[in-house]
Amino acid sequence: MNSVFSLARLGALLIKEFIQMRRDRITFAMMLGVPLLQLVLFGFAINNDPKGLPTALVAMSNDQYTRAMVSALQVTGYYHFDHVTESAEEAEFLMARGDVSFVVTIPADFASRVERGDNPQILIEADATDPSAASGAISTLSTVASQALLRAQGMQAAAAENARQQLQVVVHHRYNPEGVSQYNIVPGLLGVILQMTMVMMTAMALTRETERGTMENLLAMPSSPAEIMLGKVLPFLVVGAVQVAVVLVAAKLLFDIPFVGSLTLLLSSVLVFVLSLVLLGYTISTMARSQMQAMQLTFFFFLPSLLLSGFMFPYRGMPGWAQALGEIFPLTHFLRITRAVMLKGADFHAIATEIGWLAVFVLVFAGTALLRFRRTLD
């Protein structure tokens, strides 16, 4: 009869596929969950023109011109002055830590120079490790500042042309003067690549044993949950070490990324980061019932971590809830560490909080995995 194509046979296959799809709850959840997640994240959380960026003000005096400058910058919506200091060192430290994106320095003689008409200057240092994040804020700068100064001086718009030439806004693109976007991407890729491989490989670890039936034997032999966990995750530290070496060498040779910080500090952070990743992967593998499910859970974790960690889009551009959500991903903290250490030369003191976060992840994931691990087949 119809030997090449039969609708009845196709029907049989379709029915079977739909039954299997319905049985696999996780796949089903992924089919609905992933599009929703993407919509919400792309739609609400991501903003390539971030506003309200944290800014430190270094002001030596508190005169009307200084106040006028500050309020003018604040009105643009790009700058949010949450640190006011008189010390340039403190501001420098805040920037190295990544607490602020801008440091606005208004010199002590600003007011007197304005009044004398003697080329008043303000200095704006931007954290250019992520060049795109700061570009909007910088582009509006000189117009806004000049106009503010004019208003403060009570001048008429007619005289504006003259005054604009007076005010000099000096912009320093810190850490990445040429605004090379690779400087931002490549150190971030170190974290992304590690996350991709470490989590996925360890997520397979237990499910592979379960799927192949070797788990039963492993459990019947004398081995404790902690031994099994460490036995599964430690080998991947070695894999991670190789990857780190490859990425760092490539960063230097192919992209010529500057490395101004301490290699030891970076590698120690990488160790904590990778440990948190393999334990997360292992936790996933205690939850998944098959390798397929483990893979899906891993991707379910990847997507928001790539979008919300500040790797693809500026972290500061996201609304508060998305930033808070971003904090729960080890990648977010690791990105801050690598960028700070590689590009800014940050010391341990500057990144201690982020390392602390990673250590918390390590403890939480290890604890969860050990609790979830079934010592029996129950």
Place this chain on the structure above:
Amino acid sequence: MNAIDVHGLVKRFGDKTVVDHVTMSVAEGEIVGFLGPNGSGKTTTIRIMCGLLTPDEGEGTVLGFNIRTDTLSIKREVGYMTQKFSFYEDLTIGENLEFVARLYQLKPVEEYVARTLEELGLTTRRNQLAGTLSGGWKQRLALAACIMHKPKLLLLDEPTAGVDPKARREFWDEIHRLASGGLTVLVSTHYMDEAERCHRISYISYGKMLATGTVEEVVKNAGLTTFVVQGPRMAKVAEELQGRPGVDQVAPFGATLHVVGSDRRKLEAALADVEKEHEGVTVAPGETSLEDVFIQFMSGSKDNMA
């Protein structure tokens, strides 16, 4: 002290009671066959005994260790061979054995592995991947790995499923050799000839222990009568016998019929009728086999797998 002493074991999965108040004791050095149909709870009972499952009810000791609290000690002293081959197919034979030797902290590893390989006759195939072994060899490898740490108790879960008769015979010779050295063995099986090689058997069906004792005891206690019917047109005779009062089982064996019943008088009456109605049909007393007893058990107990 008995090697296994458990009583009132209950294990439920959801609302299914897979093991229903199972009590069992196995003396040291004994080979006990554990029989029952598919899904009767044999594997679950064995898993409880080796600490892989926690019973919902019931208590007991294995080698003197509490099955609830002392599972690590049990794991050290018991060898458990799983139903499905559960060593690493992507490791070589040698690597698998080394792994097991290290887990049990056997020292020196190399000595244990070399001796085991030699006993198995696998020394030359040491570097072959375990996954490439045939069913019979996989089973031998698994057994060797289970006894490498010199356990006092061996739990074997259908060890000979899918293994050819010669390999099965050799396997049982090995079990008897080990038992004569003092090892206690609990082995689950579907094969009647294997059951007959055990010192004692326990029959479990749908979670309940139905019979226990030597093969002779189990057959005798079942109280069955068996006749062998011979003659022409056996298929027709079998059809007629089926469903008559007193006839519980009718099974063709070659050119003869094996007729079994639990009520001797009714069975004899039924057979006498058939003998009269069909010319050339003869009825002779036969011997009840273990298989007859088990079929009787199985048709008598309700299926809880639905």
